[in-house]
Amino acid sequence: MHPALQGLVTIAIGVGGCMGYFYLSNFLLDRFLLPARALTAAEAATRRRLGTIFLLGVPGLLLAALYLAFFLPRGIFNVTGLFWMAVTALLIYGLWRLRDYVFANGELTAGRNISHANMIRPWLFLLPAIIALGLYLTYPVFETLRLSLTERVPGGGSRWVGLANYIQMADEPKFWEAMRNNMVWLVVVPAMSTLFGLLVAQLTDRIAWGSIAKMLIFMPMAISFVGASVIWKLVYDARPVDLDQIGIMNAIWVAVGGDPQQWLTLPFWNNFFLMAVLIWIQTGFAMVILSAALRGIPEETIEAAIVDGAGPFQVFFKIMVPQIMPTIVVVWTTITLVVLKVFDIVFAMTNGQWGTQVLANYMYDKLFRANDWGVGSASAMVIMLLVTPILVWNVRNARKEMR
Amino acid sequence: MAGLKLTDIAKSYGEVEVLKNINLDVSAGELIVFVGPSGCGKSTLLRMIAGLEKITGGTLEIDGLVVNDVPPAQRGIAMVFQSYALYPHMTVRDNMAFALKLAKKSKSEIEAAVKKAADILQLAPYLDRLPKALSGGQRQRVAIGRCIVRDPKVFLFDEPLSNLDAALRVATRLEIAQLKESMPDRTMIYVTHDQVEAMTLASRIVVLANKGISQVGTPLELYEKPQNEFVATFIGSPAMNLFTGEIAGTGQQTSIKLDGGGFLASAYPTNHDDMGMKVKVGIRPEDFMPTEDPGTGFSGTVDVQENLGEVTLLFFVPVTPGAEPVIAKLPGIHLGMKGKKVNLTAKPEKVHVFSNGLSLLYR
Incomplete structure (x- = not known):
């Protein structure tokens, strides 16, 4: 099948699956489990019996099959077996409580059924997301932590080594280069993106073609990081002196009398050429959010400032910017998170050579090229430690904004 | 001190004419109230005097000087907005001091002016609070205080009481009347759609309707000798x-x-x-x-x-x-x-x- 067709089919299955899940969970809840009508005591008792089979019997059989096929042959009285037994016990207890919650004894009113259904509904909707996040996000965090404390034993298996991976990593100059570069990225990219975003938001607000300009500036947001890197590699492209320069940087540079440069290999400065790509992408994001915030400023406070004698710059910096400060902080920290995780751009443009290594690319290097899961996981943990406090702060700020 | 003279003032937005042929002489120390039905252009006229709207025809003189193209801050006016328009990120003190800071007044001068205004308006205990920690009436007083500190020749009020509840409105109305009395040489222009406010505060009322001035006169002149049917039915409740x-x-x-x-x-x-x-x-x-x-x-x-x-x-x-x-x-x-x-x-x-x-x- 043609890849484009495959993509379309994937979208159709995904969207269809979501809609189907939505429809089915409502159907299950409103028709079978908790119909929006009163039930006599006899009806409720029948449903309770059927419900018990449905809620406990089906998962019970599945679990029993799993145990028979997977755990019994390996023995269930080791650490892993006991852990999964505890999980199973908790699951069964939860289902038992859920049954009591859904299928009560005695007569049931329609109101009781509706209110119970509405309490279960959000959890039912969230269930796939919770499972997916647990499986692909929460579990890997703990697994990575475990891996970062072990090392591969030649010939198969692994062994506990404590903090040895971290110590080894701290001795590597490449790691410190990545740390240093990440810190520079951390300062430059959020600052420039927010600044440009704010400028563009303010400047495009009052002009006729402002929305077209905004659309153009927002468009890089729709390009993948790798795609953007390819575009910018062309911008920085270098040809021998006697050929026409196809990279715009060198074209300008040669036009003003310079020799063609391999921009991406210039030590230290090449970091900033990489950052330009991310700034180019994130300015659109900052602009959209800040533009909305600027529109939310009461017009009368600006007029009052004009009457008070403030010039355009004073109005902007003393009246408008302070009023949208909370939004600026949220935008800044959100971009900070993107920056800490930056990988694709460096991977696609320099692969960390010529002094441009960053943490995420360092991790990839260790994990998938050197096949050293210990040090790779250790660097992943470092990234997570750096991201977490900013993430927590960001979520708090965003919540405050919403209130 | 400062009179106002409006000569043939007109306002149009492109083809749409909002106001025309506005002629009005305001002598120093008057409290003029603009009243009229919604959309009659009374706020627009006030904003033109403030310099927030461009005057598209005629001349506006303040204190004998044509100020059509003078920026708001140099017209010697101060304005109280309908929504108060306090700067939410500044304390009451900073709100009142903002204009003086922009004018590069000395610290002691600013401090004295703010203190004086706060005393007049009984805001002294709230100087370090943010506007969001104040009640509606207090915010209103801060907005007035922001005008007082600048010691303007002309005060402009744009429906200042319309966001207050009924009881507070009566009290604040009296405060504004007292404020006017304490500054007999300052001119005030007050926009409202509430005729009780107009009748009680004004030295003269300007009734605006149909893009122009319907009648100018003292409150009782308007009541006893209306010039036209519109003024006759607009002033007085129930209507004539x-x-x-x-x-x-x-x-x-x-x-x-x-x-x-x-x-x-x-x-x-x-x-x-x-x-x-x-x-x-x-x-x-x-x-x-x-x-x-x-x-x-x-x-x-x-x-x-x-x-x-x-x-x-x-x-x-x-x-x-x-x-x-x-x-x-x-x-x-x-x-x-x-x-x-x-x-x-x-x-x-x-x-x-x-x-x-x-x-x-x-x-």
């Missing part, structure tokens, strides 16, 4: 009753035969040529007096009565269905009037006569 009729006798007093049949005498003088002229007769509800004589004035059947204690409001069955009911406001308590036929008349000096919408008094 209007009857159609024709002039049946002329002279120092005019006799009018109402279309309903009765005769009324008006103190408006007319001359012989006016005989038979179609006119409208206006009588305020509170000027009606009951009479036994069915041949004079208005007679009708009471449809609804409202007993307010101090007065009784009578609503009469309209002569033509759907027309505005005639309303009479009689002092005291009159019970059991519903369904009765009542004859009403008024003193000649309380009977207003209009022809083509204009008062015969001002011909």
Whole structure:
């Protein structure tokens, strides 16, 4: 099948699956489990019996099959077996409580059924997301932590080594280069993106073609990081002196009398050429959010400032910017998170050579090229430690904004 | 100190004309109130005086200087906005000091000005609070304080009380009146749609309607001698009753035969040529007096009565269905009037006569 067709089919299955899940969970809840009508005591008792089979019997059989096929042959009285037994016990207890919650004894009113259904509904909707996040996000965090404390034993298996991976990593100059570069990225990219975003938001607000300009500036947001890197590699492209320069940087540079440069290999400065790509992408994001915030400023406070004698710059910096400060902080920290995780751009443009290594690319290097899961996981943990406090702060700020 | 002179002021947004031919002389120390129905351009006129809207025609003079193209801050004006427009990120102190800081006044000067304004407005305990920690009335006072510290020649108020609840509105109205009294040489221009505010505060009222000024005068002039039907019905509540009729006798007093049949005498003088002229007769509800004589004035059947204690409001069955009911406001308590036929008349000096919408008094 043609890849484009495959993509379309994937979208159709995904969207269809979501809609189907939505429809089915409502159907299950409103028709079978908790119909929006009163039930006599006899009806409720029948449903309770059927419900018990449905809620406990089906998962019970599945679990029993799993145990028979997977755990019994390996023995269930080791650490892993006991852990999964505890999980199973908790699951069964939860289902038992859920049954009591859904299928009560005695007569049931329609109101009781509706209110119970509405309490279960959000959890039912969230269930796939919770499972997916647990499986692909929460579990890997703990697994990575475990891996970062072990090392591969030649010939198969692994062994506990404590903090040895971290110590080894701290001795590597490449790691410190990545740390240093990440810190520079951390300062430059959020600052420039927010600044440009704010400028563009303010400047495009009052002009006729402002929305077209905004659309153009927002468009890089729709390009993948790798795609953007390819575009910018062309911008920085270098040809021998006697050929026409196809990279715009060198074209300008040669036009003003310079020799063609391999921009991406210039030590230290090449970091900033990489950052330009991310700034180019994130300015659109900052602009959209800040533009909305600027529109939310009461017009009368600006007029009052004009009457008070403030010039355009004073109005902007003393009246408008302070009023949208909370939004600026949220935008800044959100971009900070993107920056800490930056990988694709460096991977696609320099692969960390010529002094441009960053943490995420360092991790990839260790994990998938050197096949050293210990040090790779250790660097992943470092990234997570750096991201977490900013993430927590960001979520708090965003919540405050919403209130 | 500073007068205002508006000459042929006009405002249009592209093709749409909002205001035209506005001529007004304000002498120093007056409190002028602009009133008018929604959309009559009263706020626009105020904003043009403030310099927030461009004047598209005519000239505006403040203190003898043409200020059409002078930026707001240099016009010597200060403005209180409807929503107060306090700077939410600044404390009360900083809100009041902002203009002075921009004007690069010295620290001690700013401190003194803020303290003085805070004392006048009883804001001293709140100086370090943010606006969001203040009540509506306090915010309003901060907005006024922000004007006072600048010591402007002209104060502009844009519906300053409309966001307050009824009780606070009365109290703040009195405070503004006292403020005016404490600064007798400062000119104030006040926009409102509330005629009680207009009547109580104004030294002169400017009634705006139909893109222009309908009448300028003291509150009682507007009430007693309205220049036209619009002012007559706009000022006073309930609104003035209007009857159609024709002039049946002329002279120092005019006799009018109402279309309903009765005769009324008006103190408006007319001359012989006016005989038979179609006119409208206006009588305020509170000027009606009951009479036994069915041949004079208005007679009708009471449809609804409202007993307010101090007065009784009578609503009469309209002569033509759907027309505005005639309303009479009689002092005291009159019970059991519903369904009765009542004859009403008024003193000649309380009977207003209009022809083509204009008062015969001002011909």
